[in-house]
Structure formats: C-alpha cells, structure tokens
Amino acid sequence: MKNSLEGKNILIIGSGIGGLSAGILLAGLNYRVTIAEKNQLPGGLMRSYRRAGFDCPVGVHYVGALGANEPLGRMFSALGIDVQEIFSRMGSEGVIDRYIFDDFSFDLPANIEAYEKNLRDSFPDENQAINVLMNNLREISQRMLDPAFLLNQGDPFQNIDYLQPLGDFLDKLNVSPRLRAVISVPCQLVGVPPAECPLIFHHMVLASYLFSAWRLREDGARMTDAFVRRFQQFGGNLLLNDEVEKITLKEKTIAGARLKSGREIAADFIISDIHPKILLPLLPPDTFRLTYRQRILDLVETEGVISVHASVDAAVHPEMAHNIYRLAIDQQGTIQDGVFYQIRRGTNQSNLLSIITKSLYGEWSPWENTYSGKRPKEYEEKKQKIARDLLRQAEAVFGHLKNAKIVDVFTPLTIRDYINCPEGSCYGIMRSSRQLMKITSVTKMPIEGLYLTGQNVLAPGVMGSLLGSFDVTRKIIGTSRFIQEIKY
Secondary structure, X not given: OOOOOOOOEEEEEOOOHHHHHHHHHHHOOOOEEEEEOOOOOOOHHHXXXXXXXXXXXXXXXXXXXXXXXXXXXXXXHHHOOOHXXXXXXXXXXXXXXXXXXXXXXXXXXXXXXXXXXXXXXXXXOOHHHHHHHHXXXXXXXXXXXXXXXXXXXXXXXXXXXXXXXXXXXXXHHOOOHHHHHHHHHHHHHOXXXXXXXXXXXXXXXXXXXXXXXXXXXXXXXHHHHHHHXXXXXXXXXXXXXXXXXXXXXXXXXXXXXXXXXXXEEEXXXXXXXXXXXXXXXXXXXXXXXXXXXXXXXXXXXOOOEEEEEEEEEOOOOOXXXXXEEEEEXXXXXXXXEEEEEEEEOOOOOEEEEEEEEEOOXXXXXXXXXXXXXXXXXXXXXXXXXXHHHHXXXXXXXXXXXXXXXXXXXXXXXXXXXXXXXXXXXXXXXXXXXXXXXXXXXXHOOOOEOXXXXXXXXXXXXXXXXXXXXXXXXXXXXXXXXXXXXXXX
C-alpha cells in the first residue's frame, strides 16, 4: 500500500462542490489549504444566481440519497454540513418525478418498494424482466448503504455484468418499448444515452432517488455559503477572482502555482477541481507523455443544455411538489427528446418555472469565440426564440401559462464561460461504457502530488463530486488515517 505523502500545503483549483468538499476535509485535518477560484463568487454549478428577484438554479435542481444513513447524507455529515438547513425532502405526495410520454405516463415514487409496485401495475406482463431489474437495484442499494462504499466507492469492477450498457441489458430482457422508456429515464439525469450508459451508473442514480429525494430549501447560494463557512471555520483560505495561470513542478513533483494576479503559492499537493482539458495548459508542455495527453484531449463530453427560467402567475401555477419530464420516444422505446420542468416558489405574485432540454454545443458555433456579456444581438435573438418556443411547448403540460415572462436563459456557451468546461456540458466528460477505462487511467495523474477531484469515474453530479473529494483525501492522508479520522 502506498504511504501518504509528506507535506502540509495544499492548493485547490476551483471552488465547486468538489473543491470545497476536499478543502473542508483536508483543512479539518490541519492541512494549510488554499482554494483559488477564477470567478468573483464561489460555488460553481452549485450556486444559483438572481435575476429579476428570482433565484435561478444552475446545477442543483434536486438530489438523492441525503438521508442520515444514505451515502450522500453520510458524506454531508462527515463534512459537518447540516442537510436539513439546506434541503427539504421531496415525495410528500408520493411522487418525485412524473414521466409524461405521448400516450402514457409513469410516476417515480418515493421508495424502492413503491417503484416496484408501480412497475408491476403498469407492466403486468413483464414480471420476469422486472424481477431481474429489482434484484439488481436491491443489490446495488445494499452496496451503497455499506459504510465501506466511501472507501471502495462500490468497487464497480467486482461484477463485470454491471459495466454493460443499459441498452444491451434491456435487449437481453426483451422488454417492451414502454418499459424500456421508463427504465431509461435516469440516463437523462447523467447525460449518457442508454446505449452507452453503464448499468452500474443507471442503477446508482435510480437507487439514489429511491432512497430519498431532496430539493434546496431556498437557493444554491445558501448551499454554497454553508460549504464556504465550514471551510473557513477550519482556517481555509479562499481566493476569489484570481485563477491559476501556471502550475510549477520540481523534478516531476508539484511545487506550487502562479495566479493571474501574479501571486506565487507554494504547494506540496495540488487538487484540480476543473476539467482535465483545462488543466493541461496550466502544466509545462512536456509534463505528460503524448499518449496520455492525447487520451485527455480525446475524451468525449456529454451533450449541453439550454435552460429557461420564466416567471408565472403563482395563483394559477403553484409550486409543484414533484418534477415533470416530458419525453418523446421512438417505436423501440428509445428516448429521442426530453424536457425537464420544475415550478418553485418565487415571489408573492409569481413562481419560477425552470425548463431544461438538450442543446448541442455545435448549435452555437457562430458565437464560439465570443464571451458572456459581450455576445451580439443575433445570439440573444436565437436564445430568446428557443425560450419562447419552449414556453409554448410547456403549455401542453401546464395549460395556458398566465403572465409568463422569460427571466433568463443560459446556453452551453454560458456554462463553458462560467466553469471552464470546453463544450459547455453540465456533466463534463461522458462517463460511457466505452470511456470508463480511459477515464480511470486519466484520473490517475502521473505527477507526484497532483490529484483530480470533481465528478469521479463512478458517478456524476453532486454524489460523484463528493466521492471524488473523499477519494482524493484518502489518497493524500492514507487509508488508515482516513478510516480513523473521517467520521462517516
């Protein structure tokens, strides 16, 4: 077993939930931790933003498995973050998500037993396939509830069958198009099509929401503030509006970094909470072998999204206790298009309707070399036209949207500029079955003292980011100390 490295000074690049979580863990273990953030405010996709008096969410619309004995809840506890202060539990009416297809609908309920019942009631002739699916889900659920999950992160390579794509799995079960469509919806949450989504991925995402589903009580700024406050309680140093321009090495070992302000920071370890493709130019050109460098550059991204926030009359359109997915499928049950809807409490007169759907980076190529706040009117006109079309489509779900008014719209270019993701993807690198081994090799940095956090190999989103932070902490301090001192 590799011993933990010596040294006390740690620099973290990026203040998303992955960077802040790693900072909290390591500062709490008496390391001297500095986080450098290029933006004026911390939080990355975790943070919401205000427009016209509304808090518009970016990357946290709802999360799963935040219960006290559930994996995300245990990680929050280890970080010293109060779940109840930030989140409220969904499912009080028995529904978390409503899937609306052209000729049928399906409700994702608040627990695994109810999910099984809904499946059997909706698809009474497919009990054999449902038996296999539920056995898998229960096995993965038990593995996720095991405290050892944070150490081995579920060890997805134990069962090679779980690495097969969901599409192949459903083909073998010979499911109907409708059942295929219902089972495939969680792939929408991670940006990986069923034909490429590893079964372990799908099962973990679905199991997480069946454990418990949670929404922000207020906004992402409050969530960010809780993480920043905890980091600073341990003496962590947060530098805003000052990005890392160059990482310095000494004999292939991390030595420190130079920031845009000209400040030099000595570091024994550097944790990168930014996209690997953005990390590359920060290092000397000869740092990596050409094959390793190309492996990073060849990684495929998940598709981007366009997100529309609109105010609607609160009396006619009250806050919804569940989310809605409007989905179009082909004759085989493959999801061709999907739109996510959420209505949250806003002001006394108006609530906030959020709409998210796929938007390819290439659709915005005419403005690829422009930046947020400085884009021409043609870009704004296209953005507003798409937003108006999406609002009209939403009326098929909600009826006439009384007093609807577009508050804000963001595109893949917005996300690209905000978090330095090369193609503006909320989920970054596509964690598909054909890329799993490549991603695994990329995350093992061949530089002493350099680590990657953010979304890990096994899971995207909030859970993946926290798993990545816990894993980096374990690597730095050693497994024995991690077991003794990280109380989860």
